[in-house]
Every structure is written in structure tokens, then in C-alpha cells.
Amino acid sequence: MNALAAVERFNAAFDAKDVDAIMRAMTADCVFEDTAPPGGQRHVGADAVRAAWERLFADSPDARFTAEEVFEAGDRVVVLWHYRYTGGHVRGVDLFTVRDGLVAEKRAYVKG
Incomplete structure (x- = not known):
């Protein structure tokens, strides 16, 4: 699986808010850097990354x-994105690194 196909698989699971499918699309030693101010929070390993996704979806279900x-x-x-949430919206970019057909790293940056 090429890098683009791996990220498309990840994004489909993310759009469905299916944490199990998201984690199947990621490596066991995955890293997620979120956009929390001021410089983002780094989540390392499947357990920490899973907890970050669960928190994100629980905090902003719509x-x-x-x-x-x-x-x-x-x-x-590289994915340029638009995020709409109750009360507003923001634009940003994700930088993915793919290894062996799985997302190994997702670093998110927000415009603002």
C-alpha cells in the first residue's frame, strides 16, 4: 500500500469517527501531535494516541x-483541511509519515 492509500484509509476511519479502524491504520509506535495551544501536545504510542482520538470525538461530536x-x-x-465545529471553524494542515502501509506519525498544525 502506498503512502497516499494509507492516509486515505486513515481519513475514512477518521471521518467515520471509528477509533478502532483509525488505530488499525496506524503503527503500534505511532505518534500524533495535536494543535493544542501553544505548540501542540505530543501523544506517543497506540494507547496515548487512542486516548487522544477518543477525547477529540467525545469533546466535539458534531x-x-x-x-x-x-x-x-x-x-x-500532506493534507490541507478545514475543520468545522459548533461555534466556528479553522483551517490547518496535517503532515503524515507512512511506514509499511500504516500511518506512523500525524503532525497537525492550525492556521490562526
Whole structure:
């Protein structure tokens, strides 16, 4: 599976808010860097990353990400996105690293 296909699989699970499927799309030693101010919080390992997804979906059940542009560069994928939540919206970018067909790292940055 190429990097773009791996991220598309991850994004489909994310859009469905299916934490089990998200985690199946990630490596056991995965890393997620979120957009929490001021510089984001780093979650390392499947347990920590799973907890971050569960918290995100519980805290904002009606929120939706829309991918605006996606491109691949070797084992990296860049996703420009628009996030709509109750009371507002924001734009940002995710930088993915893929290893062996699974997302190994997702670093998120927000415009603002």
C-alpha cells in the first residue's frame, strides 16, 4: 500500500469517527501531535494516541474535517483541511509519515 492509500484509509476511519479502524491504520509506535495551544501536545504510542482520538470525538461530536488538498511525497502525505465545529471553524494542515502501509506519525498544525 502506498503512502497516499494509507492516509486515505486513515481519513475514512477518521471521518467515520471509528477509533478502532483509525488505530488499525496506524503503527503500534505511532505518534500524533495535536494543535493544542501553544505548540501542540505530543501523544506517543497506540494507547496515548487512542486516548487522544477518543477525547477529540467525545469533546466535539458534531465537528467535521474536510480535506481541501492532499498530496504525496514518498513516504509523506500532506493534507490541507478545514475543520468545522459548533461555534466556528479553522483551517490547518496535517503532515503524515507512512511506514509499511500504516500511518506512523500525524503532525497537525492550525492556521490562526
